[in-house]
Amino acid sequence: MIDLGKLATPLLHRFDPETAHELAINSMALGLGGSAPKDVPALATRAFGLRFPNPIxxxxxxxxxxxxxxxxAKLGFGHVEAGTVTPRPQSGNPQPRLFRLPEDxxxxNRMGFNGCGIDRFCRNLARLHRPMPNGRTRGATVPLGANIGINKIGAEPLRDYPELVSRVSPYVDYVTMNLSSPNTPGLRDLQSAQMLTDLLSAINTRNPDRLPLLVKLAPDMDDSSYEPILEAAIAGGAQGLILTNTTIARPSSLTSPLAAETxxxxxxxxASRSREVLKVVSNLNKGRIALISCGGIETGEDVLDRIRMGADMVQIYTSFVxxxxxxxxxxxxxxxxxxxREGFETIADAHGTALSV
Ligand SMILES: Cc1cc2nc3c(=O)[nH]c(=O)nc-3n(C[C@H](O)[C@H](O)[C@H](O)COP(=O)(O)O)c2cc1C
Structure with a gap:
């Protein structure tokens, strides 16, 4: 079995970023990924009614x-979120649209929701559930989420999000409504309390017994904007927030020549803005719904810090790439x-311990 971690990453980085990404997905789809040992019980955690073997x-x-x-999942993630999937296939923005800034x-990225559309996405997920010769089914080994979004052209959010929730529900454990990618014009405008209320109500009407629904937010709003959105999410029955998506800001610390790419x-x-947003929302949330912190996590200390700041779990992307x-x-x-070192035996012991009371 090829250990992608040791062998393939430096090789992949010789290709342009998008080709490298395609190669990584293709080789994993062919079964060339590694296999992590079973997680120790101390890392297990629960959120929105699901058990996760670790919080990453x-x-x-x-x-x-x-x-x-x-x-x-076999590489050792505690959960995997697939998508963003849109109703119809679309090619996304012109290339180049993905840039590595290793020095920073x-x-x-300005990918623009390139993807195969909901029909193919569901066919791919259905294959996971195909019975094996021994009669057992083979769903993902850890909780699986589907992240849903809208097409660039012809989108009707109040029609599209409820439809996408219905389509993915047979195959996944939770659904994330993405309202925060910066590369789909108008998408981030859906991040208002009123719009979220309307979206959740449309989703609930169409999906009375729906799966846990999360909402993924941007880091680029004023601190005061998060409270009404959190309250609308809770009132509308959402079970969690993912904080945060990518930022359109460009901190002055960036040194890469690619820093000005759109x-x-x-x-x-x-990392610092993502952590700040977590702090603001955690203090308002007081444990009412689950919070998943995402943005700039690079070390185990970062993971524990976010959990102590009120995150139930974290997600990573850039450090993994x-x-x-x-x-x-x-x-x-x-x-x-x-x-x-800090005297926590379980993830639950650490949860929220750094928040002001
Ligand atoms: C190349 C790339 C593509 C992404 N595509 C999506 C996407 O389709 N949907 C989404 O919700 N977030 C998307 N994200 C955002 C990540 O899920 C994550 O929120 C963000 O990168 C912050 O985490 P990180 O600092 O660990 O990368 C993308 C990020 C990158 C780098």
């Missing part, structure tokens, strides 16, 4: 078409060491 998930956008869900520990910035330069799958076992070792 793969953020949306890596496996947009749900082609490599099970191999990604960052990526800029698109969403992720990775290390996003830049460092490869070997990152996951390092994160878990560092997280367990940090928990031991």
């Amino acid at each position: 998930g793969l953020a949306a956008g890596f496996d947009k078409n749900a082609r490599a869900v099970r191999p990604l 520990g960052a990526i800029i 698109g969403g910035l992720s990775g290390r330069p996003l 830049l460092q490869g799958p070997a990152l996951l076992s390092r994160l878990k070792t560092e997280l367990l060491d940090a928990m031991r």
Whole structure:
């Protein structure tokens, strides 16, 4: 079995970023990924009624078409979020549209929801559930989420989001409504309390017994904007928020010549704003719904810090791309060491302990 972590990441980085990404997904879809050992019980956690073997998930956008869900789960993620999937297939923005900024520990992307559309996405997910010769079914080994969004042309959010929730529901454990990618014109305007109320009500009407629904938000709003959105999410029955998507800001610390490329910035330069948004929302939320922190997480100490700040779990993308799958076992070792040092036996023990009371 090829250990992608040790062998493939430096090789992949010789290709342009998008070709490297395609190669990584293709080789994982062919079964060439690694296999992580079983997680220790101290890392297990629960959120929105599901059990997760560890609190580190793969953020949306890596496996947009749900082609490599099970191999990604086997690498050791605690959950995998596939998508963003849109109702119809679309090619996204012209290339180049994906830029690595290794000196800044960052990526800029303006992919624009390139993807195969909901029909193919569901066919890919259905294959996961096909019975095996021994009669057992083979769903993903960890909780699986579907991240849903809208097409650039012809979108009707009040029609499209409820339809997408219905379509993915037979195949996944939770659904994330993406209202925050910066590369689909108008998408972030859906992040208002009124719009969210209307969207959730349309989804609830169409899907009375729906799965846990999360809402993914941008880091680029004023701090005061998060409270009405949080309240609308809770009132509308959402069970969690993902904080945050990429930023359109460009911190002055960036040194890469690619820093001025248009698109969403992720990775290390996003960490402080992502953490700040988590703090603001955690203090308002007071544990009412689940919070997943995402943005610039690179170490096990970062994971524990976000959990102590009120996150139930975290997601990673950029550090995984830049460092490869070997990152996951390092994160878990560092997280367990940090928990031991701080005297936490379980993730639940650490949850919210750094929040002001
Ligand atoms: C190349 C790329 C594509 C992404 N595509 C999506 C997407 O389709 N949907 C989504 O919700 N987030 C998408 N994201 C955002 C990530 O899920 C994540 O929220 C963000 O990158 C911050 O986490 P990080 O700093 O660990 O990368 C994308 C990020 C990158 C770098």
